Amino acid sequence: MNGTTVDPRLEGRALKRVAYDAETIAARVAELGDEITRAYPDGDLLVLGLLKGSFIFLSDLVRHIHRPIKVDFLVASSYGDATVSSGSVRLVYDPETELEGRHILLVEDIVDSGRTLNRLMDLLSQRKPQSLEICALLHKHLASELRREPLFKGFDAPDEFLVGYGLDHAESFRHLPYIASLQ
Numbered sequence: 001m002n003g004t005t006v007d008p009r010l011e012g013r014a015l016k017r018v019a020y021d022a023e024t025i026a027a028r029v030a031e032l033g034d035e036i037t038r039a040y041p042d043g044d045l046l047v048l049g050l051l052k053g054s055f056i057f058l059s060d061l062v063r064h065i066h067r068p069i070k071v072d073f074l075v076a077s078s079y080g081d082a083t084v085s086s087g088s089v090r091l092v093y094d095p096e097t098e099l100e101g102r103h104i105l106l107v108e109d110i111v112d113s114g115r116t117l118n119r120l121m122d123l124l125s126q127r128k129p130q131s132l133e134i135c136a137l138l139h140k141h142l143a144s145e146l147r148r149e150p151l152f153k154g155f156d157a158p159d160e161f162l163v164g165y166g167l168d169h170a171e172s173f174r175h176l177p178y179i180a181s182l183q
């Protein structure tokens with residue numbers, strides 16, 4: 001995209017910059033798929049996408065994983081958004097697939113404060129998976145509280161509010177094929 005093109009998907013908002021274009025994302029997602037394919041021994045691997053933000057990333061990623069996998073999703077909701085730090089995570093949709101004894105790879109769009117991941121990892125650990133790891137497309141490295149680093153990471157992200165490729169602002173802009181910050 002050049003700066004003179006108006007993207008009708010942007011609802012009249014102006015882009016500050018494109019942080020990752022579609023080609024850059026595609027190349028890195030393919031590499032991540034290869035890394036995941038190589039990392040796991042034989043045995044059940046369940047790829048768990050955290051909705052909604054991971055829906056595009058996950059669908060591209062799984063097509064680059066060249067081993068048997070199962071795919072399911074999680075929908076998490078935090079209680080008391082006003083007091084985020086004291087809130088906890090509740091599963092709005094709980095995967096129907098058995099987690100016990102499985103290798104589980106949790107796929108997340110972006111790690112910001114790390115609170116979501118901390119709570120989800122606690123919750124999922126209680127289900128006694130054989131292993132539990134994180135694959136995050138973007139990592140802002142702001143998460144002083146993060147207890148478990150993603151084993152697989154797409155990009156070290158800038159400290160900007162990003163939209164596109166699944167990431168939203170008030171449910172808009174998830175369908176952008178690139179990742180950008182808005183003015």
Ligand code: IMP
Nearest residue numbers: 053111112113114115116161162167168
């Ligand atoms: P955390 O619990 O603070 O790490 O927040 C993680 C969640 O917040 C992500 O799964 C996103 O849904 C959302 N989020 C964090 N940063 C951004 C951003 O830059 N753009 C869009 N959503 C974000």
Ligand code: MG
Nearest residue numbers: 053167168169
């Ligand atoms: Mg969001």
